[in-house]
Amino acid sequence: MPVIVISGKPGCGSSTNAKLMAKKLKLKHFSVGDYNKRHAKKAKKEADKSIEMWHLDKKTLNKFHHDSDKFANEIAKKGNVVIDAKLGVHLIKTHDLTVWLTASKKVRAERYAKRDSISIKEAMKKVIEKELLERKNWKRIYDFDYFNQAREADLVINTGDKTPEQIVGLIIKKLKTKK
Numbered sequence: 001m002p003v004i005v006i007s008g009k010p011g012c013g014s015s016t017n018a019k020l021m022a023k024k025l026k027l028k029h030f031s032v033g034d035y036n037k038r039h040a041k042k043a044k045k046e047a048d049k050s051i052e053m054w055h056l057d058k059k060t061l062n063k064f065h066h067d068s069d070k071f072a073n074e075i076a077k078k079g080n081v082v083i084d085a086k087l088g089v090h091l092i093k094t095h096d097l098t099v100w101l102t103a104s105k106k107v108r109a110e111r112y113a114k115r116d117s118i119s120i121k122e123a124m125k126k127v128i129e130k131e132l133l134e135r136k137n138w139k140r141i142y143d144f145d146y147f148n149q150a151r152e153a154d155l156v157i158n159t160g161d162k163t164p165e166q167i168v169g170l171i172i173k174k175l176k177t178k179k
Contacts, residue, residue, distance in 0.1 A: 001079030002011045002027065003174065005088040008101030010177055011108030012132045013159045017101065018084035022054050025082070030070055032085035047171055062141055077124065086134065089149035100153035101167070102161040132146050154178065 005019060008014040015031055022029035023032055069091050075081055076094040085091070089098040105127055112123035138146050150156050153176045 001042040002081075002175065003076045003079055003092075003095045004082045004095075004097045004099070004171065005076070005092050005095045006082065006084045006099045006101065006171075007086055007088045007153070007160075008099075009015075009103065009108065009144075009147070010134070011111045011127055012101035012103045013111070013167065014086075014101050014165060016164050017159075017171070018082045020164050021168050022082040022170060024172070025073075028075075028081040030081055030083045032071065032072050032083070035071070036064070036068055046137065061137065063140075065141055086144055087138065087149070089153045090143075090144065092148065097155065097166070097171070097178055098149075098153045099171055100150045100156045101157060101159050102150065107160040 002025070004018075004025075004027075005141060006014045006018045006021070015033060018031065019029050021027070066171075069085075069087060072083055072085050072088065073094065076092050079094075083092060088095075089100055092098075105124065109120055109124040111129045112118070112126055113120045114121065116117055116126075118126075135145060137146065138144070153170065157167055157170055
């Protein structure tokens, strides 16, 4: 009943790699980000959906995040799942392996630009804005800097020079050594 949790900085590929990992291992996939983005009403592009969520009033935002994190923990308890969640390394208690993904801002902006069909300059602004909003609000809501999850994770991968297949290969290799 493996539970693999993948987190990372915006644009590092946590969703892409979690989906591929689930497919390769024939596990379910759950994305807290996708679950949350369903509530973004106006935004069309992925990065804008995440940014829109941070502009909810504080009370709604707090409840929303606590509820979605509780839901992710319930899914983890059932097992056989790969979960991508920005706060997953720190907040999801039931897991066999936690992974933190990182990459330079330049690489992450290039990925946003390609995914959302926007300029690199516009993508860089979105990466920076999303990162600042996440860090500020999660510090206020949970009293920790979510980038510190790199210290808590079982495995840290710089995705800047790797394909999703290579990244998933590294995660599977680590999973096998943990058993």
